[in-house]
Amino acid sequence: MFNVLTLNKIAKCGTDRLGDNYNVSDQCDAPEAVLVRSASMHEMEMPESLLAIARAGAGVNNIPIKDCAEKGIVVFNSPGANANAVKELVIAGLLMSSRKIVSGIEWAKTLKGNGDQVGKMVEKGKSNFAGPEITGKTLGIIGLGAIGIKVANAASALGMSVVGCDPYLSDANKAKLNDCTIVETNDDVYKVADYITVHVPLNDGTRGMINSESIDKMKDGVRILNYSRDGLVVSADILSALNSGKMSAYVTDFATDDILGEEGVIAMPHLGASTPESEDNCAIMAADEVKDYLENGNIVNSVNLPCVSKDKTGGTRVCVIAKADVNVEDVKKATGSEDVAVGTRGDFCYMIIDNATSSQVDVEGVIRVRTL
Numbered sequence: 001m002f003n004v005l006t007l008n009k010i011a012k013c014g015t016d017r018l019g020d021n022y023n024v025s026d027q028c029d030a031p032e033a034v035l036v037r038s039a040s041m042h043e044m045e046m047p048e049s050l051l052a053i054a055r056a057g058a059g060v061n062n063i064p065i066k067d068c069a070e071k072g073i074v075v076f077n078s079p080g081a082n083a084n085a086v087k088e089l090v091i092a093g094l095l096m097s098s099r100k101i102v103s104g105i106e107w108a109k110t111l112k113g114n115g116d117q118v119g120k121m122v123e124k125g126k127s128n129f130a131g132p133e134i135t136g137k138t139l140g141i142i143g144l145g146a147i148g149i150k151v152a153n154a155a156s157a158l159g160m161s162v163v164g165c166d167p168y169l170s171d172a173n174k175a176k177l178n179d180c181t182i183v184e185t186n187d188d189v190y191k192v193a194d195y196i197t198v199h200v201p202l203n204d205g206t207r208g209m210i211n212s213e214s215i216d217k218m219k220d221g222v223r224i225l226n227y228s229r230d231g232l233v234v235s236a237d238i239l240s241a242l243n244s245g246k247m248s249a250y251v252t253d254f255a256t257d258d259i260l261g262e263e264g265v266i267a268m269p270h271l272g273a274s275t276p277e278s279e280d281n282c283a284i285m286a287a288d289e290v291k292d293y294l295e296n297g298n299i300v301n302s303v304n305l306p307c308v309s310k311d312k313t314g315g316t317r318v319c320v321i322a323k324a325d326v327n328v329e330d331v332k333k334a335t336g337s338e339d340v341a342v343g344t345r346g347d348f349c350y351m352i353i354d355n356a357t358s359s360q361v362d363v364e365g366v367i368r369v370r371t372l
Contacts, residue, residue, distance in 0.1 A: 014283025072368025135159035140193025230254035306343030326365035
């Protein structure tokens with residue numbers, strides 16, 4: 001029996017996939033796995049029993065992924081499971097940034113009580129909320145992963161020119177793009193785009209990437225959309241650009257105190273993945289990842305350890321998490337098997353060994369050993 005701790009409400013369609021051999025609860029003293037959405041785990045003391053954490057979503061900023069790797073805890077995410085939900089909200093954001101829909105609706109509410117005069121007041125005041133169409137304009141996309149690709153294709157279908165940048169764009173993802181000009185640098189996006197949408201993870205290389213320096217490289221009147229993470233932008237620089245007229249609108253899914261109520265800002269309460277379809281997709285993917293790892297040792301969609309999968313070829317299966325410089329030959333010798341699948345990622349190595357005659361792996365650099 002495996003114990004699985006849930007730190008947020010996880011859709012039942014996901015937890016049901018784990019089966020009868022799993023005890024799933026929001027109260028668990030010695031879990032082998034954790035299923036989480038937005039709850040922060042940075043202050044959580046990781047129990048010795050913990051083998052895996054699965055984030056029902058894409059971003060993992062709420063999880064200490066490096067510390068988990070050092071302790072032999074695999075961290076999974078659910079890439080692409082919420083991509084369509086976010087894409088739809090980005091398209092809504094494009095339209096709202098252009099047509100002043102939100103401010104127009106709020107103004108219309110103030111006309112309540114004017115009876116037959118409302119129609120005349122609407123006709124007189126509507127010019128204050130005019131804005132350009134998106135058809136024929138250029139959308140710049142920074143980050144062409146699962147979400148960025150869907151946004152690119154949807155924008156193209158709506159008649160926009162699309163230009164994108166992603167230094168990690170794979171040939172497989174490139175083939176999914178219908179009509180997108182790929183450029184080498186973010187600066188190449190900044191100088192041509194009327195609208196810019198950012199779809200990258202938050203890390204040391206992307207933190208504060210939208211700042212006064214990058215904004216200066218953009219077209220006058222640019223509209224920026226951020227449905228990734230609030231830390232990608234420097235809020236003070238965004239507000240300064242809005243006040244000067246350099247930027248026409250900032251649409252974000254992250255309502256922080258410093259931008260709420262400011263002119264030109266449309267702030268949403270993190271609605272990107274808030275659809276029943278998205279929550280179901282993320283829960284199913286997270287549960288499947290945990291189940292495959294706990295039962296078979298396979299790692300798929302990990303963000304901190306190598307992704308290694310192997311069909312079982314018989315006998316005892318031994319799974320080894322180690323430092324990347326571990327002597328693989330010594331591990332093979334210790335387990336008595338040459339039937340090994342190996343992967344490395346950064347500072348870490350993962351091995352799945354079948355037909356092992358021993359599970360005693362006393363080799364320098366080994367962090368964790370499991371026998372299945």
